[in-house]
Amino acid sequence: MAGFGARLRNLFGTVRTIDEDTWDDLEAAMIGADFGPDITESMLTDLREKVDRFHTTDPRDLQRMLREDVEERLAGFDPTLKLSARPAVVLIVGVNGVGKTTTIGKFAKFVGNYGRSVVVGAADTFRAAAVEQVATWAERAGAAVVRPQHPGQDPASVAYQTIEYAQRTGTEIVLIDTAGRLHTKGGLMDELGKVKRVVEKLTPIAEVLLVLDATTGQNGVMQAQAFIESAGVTGLVITKLDGSAKGGFVLRVQDETGIPIKLIGQGERIQDLTGFTPHVFAQGLVG
Numbered sequence: 647m648a649g650f651g652a653r654l655r656n657l658f659g660t661v662r663t664i665d666e667d668t669w670d671d672l673e674a675a676m677i678g679a680d681f682g683p684d685i686t687e688s689m690l691t692d693l694r695e696k697v698d699r700f701h702t703t704d705p706r707d708l709q710r711m712l713r714e715d716v717e718e719r720l721a722g723f724d725p726t727l728k729l730s731a732r733p734a735v736v737l738i739v740g741v742n743g744v745g746k747t748t749t750i751g752k753f754a755k756f757v758g759n760y761g762r763s764v765v766v767g768a769a770d771t772f773r774a775a776a777v778e779q780v781a782t783w784a785e786r787a788g789a790a791v792v793r794p795q796h797p798g799q800d801p802a803s804v805a806y807q808t809i810e811y812a813q814r815t816g817t818e819i820v821l822i823d824t825a826g827r828l829h830t831k832g833g834l835m836d837e838l839g840k841v842k843r844v845v846e847k848l849t850p851i852a853e854v855l856l857v858l859d860a861t862t863g864q865n866g867v868m869q870a871q872a873f874i875e876s877a878g879v880t881g882l883v884i885t886k887l888d889g890s891a892k893g894g895f896v897l898r899v900q901d902e903t904g905i906p907i908k909l910i911g912q913g914e915r916i917q918d919l920t921g922f923t924p925h926v927f928a929q930g931l932v933g
Contacts, residue, residue: 681897689716713931720907725922737838739826744859752916754783764789767809769825802840824841856873856883858899
């Protein structure tokens with residue numbers, strides 16, 4: 647978010663009045679921050695109307711209106727994680743490379759900080775290194791791990807064993823890693839569907855969280871749509887927002903998918919995952 651925020655501070659801190667150059671510079675900043683053309687146009691139309699209505703030429707008023715508009719748009723979705731069931735089962739989905747494995751470790755740490763016991767199911771058995779990677783992150787977070795009993799074990803079977811472990815031990819939160827890539831997209835979605843069906847034989851699924859990389863732009867939105875159609879996604883986790891000029895992606899992906907953002911990652915450390923709060927995000931994005 648730093649890039650966009652710095653550009654806005656420069657814009658609002660150096661100009662003395664709101665003129666057409668101000669609007670052009672703001673539009674360029676928003677497009678550069680990956681708000682996308684539709685949201686940019688909609689927000690600029692709203693802001694022009696407010697500036698006219700309040701007869702202001704003060705750039706600081708425009709900055710405040712922009713911040714309020716961002717917050718209002720984000721606040722139309724409920725970011726609350728639904729984790730009250732016991733066990734509360736969360737499927738973590740997303741393509742390889744978006745930070746899914748590290749997000750699972752960070753999420754385990756996040757809920758562990760609230761005194762909740764956590765088990766991670768290493769059910770991405772199609773990628774050789776995935777089991778060890780997610781196990782390493784889970785152990786760093788202080789979570790238990792259920793691994794495949796043999797190489798190439800069916801992912802749904804690992805998920806089933808993880809739920810059984812949680813029920814047997816009274817573990818409160820279950821995080822299940824899933825495959826990020828198979829030979830075909832259809833195969834991947836079929837596999838996710840199978841995992842869901844097997845889990846639901848034992849207990850309802852509390853959340854299906856889709857991990858997206860903020861730097862991927864429109865590709866990320868397209869990824870989201872594919873998973874939403876097939877995996878029953880209930881919330882989004884946005885990674886790699888640290889130092890990124892792409893903060894507008896947050897508004898864009900929520901607007902285009904209709905799915906609430908529930909967590910954001912803004913760093914590499916295990917504690918760098920937080921719940922999503924529209925007011926705090928808008929303040930950080932716009933200043």
